[in-house]
Amino acid sequence: MPEDSAGLTWKLIEQARERIADKVSVTPVLTSATLDAQAGAHLYFKCENFQKCGAFKARGATNAVFALSEQAALRGVATHSSGNHAAALARAARLRGISAYIVMPDNSAQAKRAAVSRYGGEITYCAPTLAARESTARQVMAATGAALVHPYDDLLVMAGQATAAVELLEQVPDLDVILCTVGGGGLLSGTAVAARTVKPAVRVIGIEPAGADDAARSFRAGQILPSVNPDTIADGLRSSLGVRPFAEIRRLVEDIATVPDEAIVRAMRVLWEVLKVVVEPSGAVPYAALLAPGLALRGRRIGLVLSGGNLDLDRLPWSAPATH
């Protein structure tokens, strides 16, 4: 286990990259002349929706699971998660041949529950509050001896998520800016440390749903202000910022901007229609920031992390429920 006091180091990211190299995908970067023309900028979409389990979360969970000692691994791993981290942890545990105990809010999307089950994760449902998630997870861990793999407040998880930005900058070395979602902060903190180590001049900007703007408020206040009753369609981004991610975000992120749900849905639809990719609402959040005025990024070379693609196709935000 790394020393927490050093925060997220480049060494942890390099180790993560090597550890997960044959267990996750190198995801492609897509571009679109149509979207470039609309944005007046050069856009590079890093397709983590094509990642194993359909989200970047496979990177961090795999790194954490394979960093465990033989002895610790024997008792399995546990987490509480609204979805993508849960499936990613279940998959990583199965790859290592150990148990995964997953605490999920009982309002989690059906597609996300099914993914956890498909990978053999053992689900315990709880009320959809952070308190219920944490107390249920403590009970599960007490009963099993499983090691907690927190969805974001964990340096090994953050180091894993960071590998997406390392790849992106290898694929598109001359980026000016990276736009990245922020929920608990695992992806944003990893992206910031990785990108600004590889290329100190690159700007990293967090994008958050206006209905779950705790990271933006925390960033301005200089201290963590928890997410209270988050209300956004971006179900992956309702968590409160973690302590370890926040330490890196404060240091290395330029700003955190917010986008309304209406823009998120519009962005999602444009990405499906023009880029031909299935992204979940959370995954469309960085692009949503380019649909509204605010960010002065004309002419820039912008990397956008499409964080995931897991959602119920019967409940698309622009269509009525299915009739069959």
Add this chain to the structure above:
Amino acid sequence: MPEDSAGLTWKLIEQARERIADKVSVTPVLTSATLDAQAGAHLYFKCENFQKCGAFKARGATNAVFALSEQAALRGVATHSSGNHAAALARAARLRGISAYIVMPDNSAQAKRAAVSRYGGEITYCAPTLAARESTARQVMAATGAALVHPYDDLLVMAGQATAAVELLEQVPDLDVILCTVGGGGLLSGTAVAARTVKPAVRVIGIEPAGADDAARSFRAGQILPSVNPDTIADGLRSSLGVRPFAEIRRLVEDIATVPDEAIVRAMRVLWEVLKVVVEPSGAVPYAALLAPGLALRGRRIGLVLSGGNLDLDRLPWSAPATH
């Protein structure tokens, strides 16, 4: 212009590749452990839905437009097409700075009409029959002097489409089989010539909607039997087989299998849900062939060309019409 008598040669394909290299995308190949496990085979999805204009058609149209002499190009290009070729030709013409006159059936999908307009193509609508399309196209060409770029019965178009298979075999050299849709036969003939030149042992199998099975019937009969009242959701595959494509298909394709619309819709949904890609019904046809028994391909390394991703998101085959 090439000598038609020689058919589709490797030289034409090499020339096409060079001619279009900086004008179309090298599309990624996606894989999925989940889909591999379900199929009991190794699947490599060539994502031509991410191609310029959202379909492989950009390859052939671009090759044909840039192969024109300066003098011929001045009068523009014309075609009749149900959609993807039309948009691709409009885009290619715009890249070369010439006019594109597009004859479209008046029942063409809205998304496909919009794409043609976006690239500056001049649309003339006609009745949705081959006879009406051809006679309207003749009128347009008589009035403008534009050069016909047929959607598939044209060696330069076939040579352009062939470049997708050349790329695929560079990306995944050890393929055993390639599954490829067949409508007019441009993609299938190009794929067959390219793949079996690069790797003579590779098997190429055409897949066609059961409701538009003229290619399968023609293949068996050894002569072209036209498509009569095609009835399939795969709107890109309703055309009758072309003479030039058929000559190559007879020679080099192992078989042509058919799939019912029900399997096409199911395949499309699985690709959206698991692979996270937006493919149109026609693009899901090769994968549909793996959902039904019939093809004995267990354990094989199978390339599948996802031919396009253009469709109306408000009219998904598994959901009711949108309410807003």
